[in-house]
Amino acid sequence: MNADEKFELITRGLQEVLNPQIIKDVLEKEERPLKVYWGTAPTGKPHCGYFVPMVKLAHFLKAGCEVTVLIADLHAYLDNMKAPLEVVQHRSRYYEFVVKAILKSLNVPIEKLKFVVGSSYQLNGDYTMDIFKLSNKISQNDAKRAGADVVKQVANPLLSGLIYPLMQSLDEEYLGVDAQFGGVDQRKIFVLAEENLNGIGYKKRAHLMNPMVPGLGQGGKMSASDPNSKIDVIEDPKIVKKKIGAAFCAPGDANNGLIAFIENVIQPIHELKTEERGSFSFYIDRPDKYGGPIKFDSVKELRDAFVNGNLSPVDLKAGVTDKINELLEPIRTAFEESKEFQAAAADGYPVEVKEKKVKKVKNKGTQYPGKVSAASEKNSSSVDGLSAKFSALIKRNSLYVATIFGGAFAFQAFFDSAITRWYEQHNKGKLWKDVKPRFLEGGDDEDEEE
């Protein structure tokens, strides 16, 4: 691969690159591997959305880059001090296992993949001194603006939200990289880094930004506290089917999370595995009575078929379910074959059995009283309390995407069996709109508004 080819692969599919010349200089003049870092906070269990940044890490590795994954354990710990630091350290190991398993499954070399936990240097004196120095160069307003897209917007934001962008800037220096990669929601932080590292004697870095991939739900709402709403990267195939079946997907409207996932994950992974630029193959085992098996050779073809009504949501879901199960299969296998991987999961996400809340039965004659009652029960108990409490102040890089993707199943999940093919075909776009008011009357939705 020559320098131009490497540059193309490194920047493929990105929404924006800041200071591409820095990258070109490394590849063309210095003729050495580009050093890139991507940060992720080890909070809840990684979901399927995690594949979005993984595709880029795979590109970087394939282009010969030295890739550093910063496991931001301090951030994870501070965001949710309910989990002791020790538990966070197990989560860090779990994240490392997951990232490695995914990248291996994508058929790229991982010799130049490195993991660094934040606490290994972010509490050192020189780093602290640099935080102080930066804090004496950067105004409160600039720090606030930098975090605006990633810090939870609340009435009375915490001071930490102003410090994290400084740390993310310094990490570039302390990890010794040429470029930082993240979602485009990190843009303002990246600009802050570019504008201020020079001021304390460090060099400016390039920045690589992924587009934000829409989630599977409607309106961006999610329920992080409902363990049923996410597709874990080691999810059981039957659960994957159930969850994808419940995803929001209005017939004829291609702007949904399923097609976005196909475009941003399934297609590029197909390309990586086949080593053939632009390749795509999407097979749906459609029952004969609905038209029989169908195959698409490009995302455009698939999208057109969906818009024209030649591909129904149910069939699209069936195809995506198969593809996701195909993607997860090697991760599941890696998990089953490694005692350490399993131990990291068990220690990082200990099962917490909560006492069931006694709920008053509020049956006001909803349309689906049976379902509502089941949903209430799901909400009032938690098999995974710690992970459920995930409330990261800062969504590090594309974990943000992962959360949206993973969390977006929430509302639809309660209707999985109630929704029929017929219902879907004849109530375009009205699905949730129609049912929501009645559901809210009778159900327990307190966890849904997060």
Place this chain on the structure above:
Amino acid sequence: MNADEKFELITRGLQEVLNPQIIKDVLEKEERPLKVYWGTAPTGKPHCGYFVPMVKLAHFLKAGCEVTVLIADLHAYLDNMKAPLEVVQHRSRYYEFVVKAILKSLNVPIEKLKFVVGSSYQLNGDYTMDIFKLSNKISQNDAKRAGADVVKQVANPLLSGLIYPLMQSLDEEYLGVDAQFGGVDQRKIFVLAEENLNGIGYKKRAHLMNPMVPGLGQGGKMSASDPNSKIDVIEDPKIVKKKIGAAFCAPGDANNGLIAFIENVIQPIHELKTEERGSFSFYIDRPDKYGGPIKFDSVKELRDAFVNGNLSPVDLKAGVTDKINELLEPIRTAFEESKEFQAAAADGYPVEVKEKKVKKVKNKGTQYPGKVSAASEKNSSSVDGLSAKFSALIKRNSLYVATIFGGAFAFQAFFDSAITRWYEQHNKGKLWKDVKPRFLEGGDDEDEEE
């Protein structure tokens, strides 16, 4: 001294005490020395205003307290990164020499006096972790509010101004004290500490607050960049006389910095030296033609005489000059006798010879053209560039007072020889008001508005 007597001495002259019960418990129940800390940032050379907090440190020591002086070298360094850290370390030593010399001169035991430089622990991992933890408990608004009275109010305040109050809270824990002492301008920071240390597992401390002592000038303006405007603690007696002679002091109005200094420094120091509660003796060697020598045995007596016109500003100034020279004499001696003290001064405040600016002569017919020209020249050269650049973002504790006191001579300094006894007596309060407009027309006042 019993517990009640100790408590009285510890809190004597203070404007406010938060959580006095914490102090009483230590003295009465635990029956051990109270541990108090006072922080000061080693920036410019300490001025006479430094005597204000020193009086309280003397009280603490006399009451058997363990007194820790935190030399906040990191703050000093960060506030003014023009001075390298090495120079700041010399300043730290200089401050230690000054504090020790003053306290020795006040006749109190200094065995329980301890100095700690901030950098000895403020860059450690556990401290940094606690900053992160606090920053995740304290909102941006609360941090901002806490620093409102001590952080320089500028259009676009720096992020550091939000971090310093957290550090000042943590210092109480890391210095292992029962109470923190400071000027009442620190009140909001003290309250922040009281409200938040518990949240990260540390105990709440008591807080001792000195009143803010007014400076010697009018309207609180000062010129930190004019080396002629401060009385150094090792100032030459003749310069002291000149500077006090230039202090603002309207006849008949006792609300001036000179009488405030008598009340807050000269009287309590007299009391400390004589070991007699409430004692005072103020002698003025007035020339016979103006009424001959005069002596006051209480501050009230002196104040009344001034209000009634029986004590003129010129005579008050003569008395204060003698008293200040008396106070400074042992400090000067300590300086002259110690090579290390001198070395700390030389290394901490290296003489920087600036090129003289070429000034355009703007003579618009001012009242005192000769004086204005002299003043311009003084402003355009600096024999003490580094100290002159002092622009602390945070005025640590009563150093704030010191700066006000030290800096307040600015405007008056130009009129020292022009002002006559007659002029003073017959132009009550109009002095500066009358002259200022013309002065501003013809002079170089850019440094005066700081």
